[in-house]
Amino acid sequence: MKSIALKDVRSKLPPLSDIKTLREHARKDIENGAVTSGYAADRKNVITMLNEALATELVCVLRYKRHYFMAAGIHAAPVAAEFLAHAAEEMSHADLIAKRIIELRGEPNFSPDGLAARSHAEYVEGDSLKGMIKEDLIAERIAIESYREMIAYLGDQDPTTHRMLEEILASEEEHAEDLSSLLEGMKDYEKL
Ligand SMILES: [Fe+2]
Numbered sequence: 588m589k590s591i592a593l594k595d596v597r598s599k600l601p602p603l604s605d606i607k608t609l610r611e612h613a614r615k616d617i618e619n620g621a622v623t624s625g626y627a628a629d630r631k632n633v634i635t636m637l638n639e640a641l642a643t644e645l646v647c648v649l650r651y652k653r654h655y656f657m658a659a660g661i662h663a664a665p666v667a668a669e670f671l672a673h674a675a676e677e678m679s680h681a682d683l684i685a686k687r688i689i690e691l692r693g694e695p696n697f698s699p700d701g702l703a704a705r706s707h708a709e710y711v712e713g714d715s716l717k718g719m720i721k722e723d724l725i726a727e728r729i730a731i732e733s734y735r736e737m738i739a740y741l742g743d744q745d746p747t748t749h750r751m752l753e754e755i756l757a758s759e760e761e762h763a764e765d766l767s768s769l770l771e772g773m774k775d776y777e778k779l
């Protein structure tokens with residue numbers, strides 16, 4: 588077998604900084620914590636974007652909680668259980684986003700002032716069980732679109748935020764699927 592020269596292997600490696608440069612960069616601006624000089628995204632824009640995502644998640648928590656208690660009141664136990672599970676997952680998304688904002692040296696905005704305006708999704712109470720499920724599905728579809736756009740905006744400039752948003756996106760897609768199955772199930776029920 589033909590041996591490969593080290594020079595050829597090196598030329599195939601991605602362009603990495605040498606050890607000295609890496610160490611120098613790490614020592615500079617140490618107060619920036621996890622944000623190093625190699626951070627390629629516009630940090631302020633990313634924080635603003637993440638704060639909008641945080642508001643969206645918080646509005647979704649509130650809407651799902653309202654729907655959970657309303658559905659529980661009309662004895663729709665399986666649907667109520669789904670709403671409650673989604674509320675908990677939206678809260679965990681909010682926590683992930685807030686933690687990332689801190690890592691990026693920003694401040695997570697939990698203020699109720701202007702919360703609905705900062706959120707992409709809306710807080711709609713819904714007038715029936717079906718109406719609630721529909722509104723939740725619409726909100727999930729909004730979240731899916733906005734997370735997809737955020738992921739595309741980031742590209743490879745901030746891999747950690749990128750990966751977190753991809754995980755959240757996958758979860759929102761599951762939520763949308765759960766809700767559309769519930770709606771489908773109701774159609775069968777209505778036929779009886
Ligand atoms: Fe979420």
Ligand SMILES: [Fe+2]
Binds near residue numbers: 647673677727730762
């Ligand atoms: Fe969701």
